[in-house]
Amino acid sequence: MSFKSGFATSLGKSSYWFLHNVLKGGTSFPGKMAMKVDPDVLKSLSRGYETIIVTGTNGKTMTTALIVNALKQKYGDVLTNPSGSNMQQGIVTAFLAHGKNRAKRKIAVLEVDEANVKMVTQLLHPKAFVLTNIFRDQMDRYGEIYTTYEKIVDGIKLQPDATIIANGDASIFSSVDLPNPKVFFGFDLGAKPENDLKAPVNTDGVLCPKCDHVLHYHERIYANLGNFFCPNCGYHRPKLTYTVNSIDKQTPNEIAFHMGTKGYHINIGGTYNIYNALAAYAVAREFGLSDDEVAAAFKANKRVFGRQELINYRGKEIDLILVKNPVGLDEVLHMLNTEQDDFSLVTLLNANHADGIDTSWIWDADYESLNPQQIKKVLVGGQRWHDMAFRLEIAGFDNGAMLINPDYDSLIEEIGKLPTKKVYILSTYTAMLALRKKMAEKKIIKAGM
Structure with a gap:
């Protein structure tokens, strides 16, 4: 390992230690720091x-x-x-x-x-x-x-x-x-x-x-x-x-x-x-x-971060599921149709760079296949909640019965009040990160991954 790579590695490891032991997070910043010193540090590592x-x-x-x-x-x-x-x-x-x-x-x-x-x-x-x-x-x-x-x-x-x-x-x-x-x-x-x-x-x-x-x-x-x-x-x-x-x-x-x-x-x-x-x-x-x-x-496999991650909160069994494109969302909707019990649905839609800034993809997924009678409550949030609420309304859900809540603190409170034991949260990537961060702050889940 060259001096430059060694210094980059030491700097990256130090920043990782500080971020995870003091600030309790950071999945890419240590890598950015190391790459600034040595853009090819991955070759040595x-x-x-x-x-x-x-x-x-x-x-x-x-x-x-x-x-x-x-x-x-x-x-x-x-x-x-x-x-x-x-x-x-x-x-x-x-x-x-x-x-x-x-x-x-x-x-x-x-x-x-x-x-x-x-x-x-x-x-x-x-x-x-x-x-x-x-x-x-x-x-x-x-x-x-x-x-x-x-x-x-x-x-x-x-x-x-x-x-x-x-x-x-x-x-x-x-x-x-x-x-x-x-x-x-x-x-x-x-x-x-x-x-x-x-x-x-x-x-x-x-x-x-x-x-x-x-x-x-x-x-x-x-x-x-x-x-x-x-x-x-x-x-x-x-x-x-x-x-x-x-x-x-x-x-x-x-x-x-x-x-x-x-x-x-x-x-x-x-x-x-x-x-x-x-x-x-x-x-x-x-x-x-x-x-x-x-x-x-x-x-022995355990559920992983944001991919049908199971969260217990106030007696609710919450499935947090990442959705990001029409095919993946469609398959998640088809999976929900295999659920035998009544449940509540939470949908969080953001349009940041990591999500894709065009939200038109939600119109290519078959929300019409869901049974509104089985879904006892719908909670809509995220930056583009209005787009999602309109999409669900067109799919046959009663707009007047939807709860609209773009604020994550109050959203979590509303989740705890939902009328069913089972709750499915379908969320785009940055909305999922924001929700998990708030849940970690409230000690509902552990911080990090």
Whole structure:
């Protein structure tokens, strides 16, 4: 390590200690400090690590957490960025925060923002790339899905020996000819090969990446994901190495499913989380874990920061769920439709840079699928509460019965007064951070992640 890198590391570690022991927070500032002294400090910090990069539109944080929990079963200490701070400065902070790694096999599992894959890959030379999905998300930052994938590919091309572990049900991930070793995962629920299905007309990403014809499906799981084929040019889903073979149980708080010949269980809901578990399973198997070790890791998995995070407050069972784009929101709404009990709904909408400044995406999600009779109270907040309230009114909810409360202190008080035991909070990123900060100040949850 050079003098410059050593000084940058010492400065970053000192600032991290101060922020977390005195100010009780800070997920990216120590990384920023270190990078000001040495912009390439990540190269020194990551030396000796086998690095796994997890990227894609949805599911990065949960997939990363599941991979880490699985690899810990075999290798013990695993470095990661659990806060979801997934740009370069947050990744540098993750290395600064990690103590001395005495594991025989030093592994880092890093969630990386799609637009940051190239700059991160230039410095730490990953062993594997895990690709979850590509959906339309924050058009002001990423552009169309093909632009987003191009950003990821630009990073992968810098490391042609790294293994690509990708969602084979996403047609875009097998569309570019790359020299890397490839492993694909996906759903195989026993659909008949003669099935010829189309996605709904408003679904993004269903044009063939080879010839622009509309893709068909032998089996469609959700959005543009499934066993796709092009009737025009013959492009089709690649051969899968790891598969989900059945879904045995689904509630908002539990999923049971089969991969290969073994059943698995995770304490979290949503079909999209089965994909996250499948991605983690694929990585774990590629890194030498047995089915039993993976099953034990999944069983012990805890909910993570802001991703169906379970909070107990005044006798309420509160699920805090991050929503950020139409596909992810739609899947969360579908998950809520598996709830058997009455519940209250809290929706928080912000439009800061980290959320995406265009809120029109809420009109592409199927709020109309919710049952207003089952939802006993609706509480709306966030900077753009008026947009959300209007969207719910159009979906059939009584505007006069909604509680509008953009102030987080009084919002938390209102949550405690809601008429149901179960409460679901659907929140954009910066609103979720603000709500958690207030809850930590009130000692409802612990500060930090």
